[in-house]
């Protein structure tokens with residue numbers, strides 16, 4: 001009962017069963033009632049039409065044979081059984097008694113003719129049914145008046161066996177049709193649900209293969225219905241997963257290559273340093289190289305750690321109200337020694353008053369350090385730098401501009417890629433990747449604009 005297949009089959013079956021039940025228990029009985037009512041109104045019409053001559057059978061002077069003949073004649077004309085009843089009004093109330101009957105053998109009638117009493121009491125014609133020895137009997141009673149008072153009642157009756165047999169026939173037909181419909185419902189339900197569950201099974205199998213790492217598995221997009229759309233969505237997801245998997249493999253390959261290079265170079269220098277005949281000057285030079293490589297390794301390790309934290313989403317932001325002007329001044333002052341080594345000037349261009357915003361100051365400072373460091377590393381000595389902060393409609397902007405020769409040709413589209421660096425010796429190529437990831441984690445953007453003479457990195461943080 002857990003599978004879609006059995007549930008759908010059961011649903012088809014139940015709906016059909018309910019429909020058959022409604023037809024059987026509601027439509028069929030009401031059809032039968034309609035039929036019976038029609039027969040009763042036909043009886044009433046006949047009673048009104050053929051009871052006129054019976055008026056002559058009223059009065060005490062009319063003899064019994066005459067009355068009997070009149071009744072028989074009325075019965076012949078109407079092709080119905082006709083019973084003439086008298087009315088007695090005693091102390092027990094109104095009662096009727098049979099005077100003549102077109103069919104009565106030996107003058108005995110098995111029927112009570114309750115409708116006759118109703119007609120006598122109301123002075124109006126009445127219809128009704130009564131259980132007779134051979135089944136239901138339909139009756140229409142017509143009061144006959146003598147001096148404006150009902151004196152006799154003529155009852156026209158006929159058996160309703162055909163109504164009952166018609167009802168039974170309808171019920172039997174409904175049972176037969178219902179059985180066929182139920183069988184079809186089960187077959188159709190089974191076929192439809194089987195087709196659906198097969199398609200779902202195929203999706204599930206492909207998902208299993210993808211989960212096991214087989215990115216060549218394809219989700220079958222076999223129609224445009226909901227399942228087809230699901231397959232398409234899964235297919236898209238699988239493509240993205242494949243791309244991500246590729247990117248991950250590439251990243252690992254590049255990272256290990258980047259790590260291996262300084263390690264090999266360290267090994268090489270250490271071997272050289274071990275040489276006893278080395279003069280002091282060269283040894284000092286090699287130690288310097290070793291330090292450089294160790295620095296580079298350290299930078300790489302920190303960068304990789306930062307990046308992996310960012311990608312894993314485990315880097316926690318600590319937003320607080322921050323004055324960006326103050327932050328810019330603080331970060332710029334950290335660079336005073338580096339600036340003087342590079343013979344550069346850093347100019348702050350800040351609006352009057354604080355630029356108050358809510359952000360993680362440590363992360364914004366990290367982005368600024370990356371940008372100012374680049375402006376110093378990738379420009380010739382003496383290149384000036386400008387740090388600009390501004391605010392518009394609640395959003396804040398921080399820009400680092402240098403007046404160097406600009407990005408190398410072809411670099412523009414690649415500088416945010418991990419490990420892209422044109423600085424072969426020192427750069428790990430992770431700085432801008434980390435800066436952009438940080439900006440995006442803070443729901444901001446980091447963009448670059450570069451031409452010869454001015455390169456500007458702009459960090460925009462939303463309100």
Ligand SMILES: Nc1ncnc2c1ncn2[C@@H]1O[C@H](COP(=O)(O)OP(=O)(O)OP(=O)(O)O)[C@@H](O)[C@H]1O
Nearest residue numbers: 374375378406415421422423427428429430431432
């Ligand atoms: N202000 C700039 N002027 C010119 N080129 C730049 C500037 N900033 C970045 N670049 C280019 O973008 C590249 C990538 O910069 P990124 O900071 O990501 O790496 P990196 O500086 O080479 O190494 P590190 O990870 O050590 O910072 C640089 O190698 C350089 O070619």
Ligand SMILES: [Mg+2]
Nearest residue numbers: 373374431432
């Ligand atoms: Mg850099």
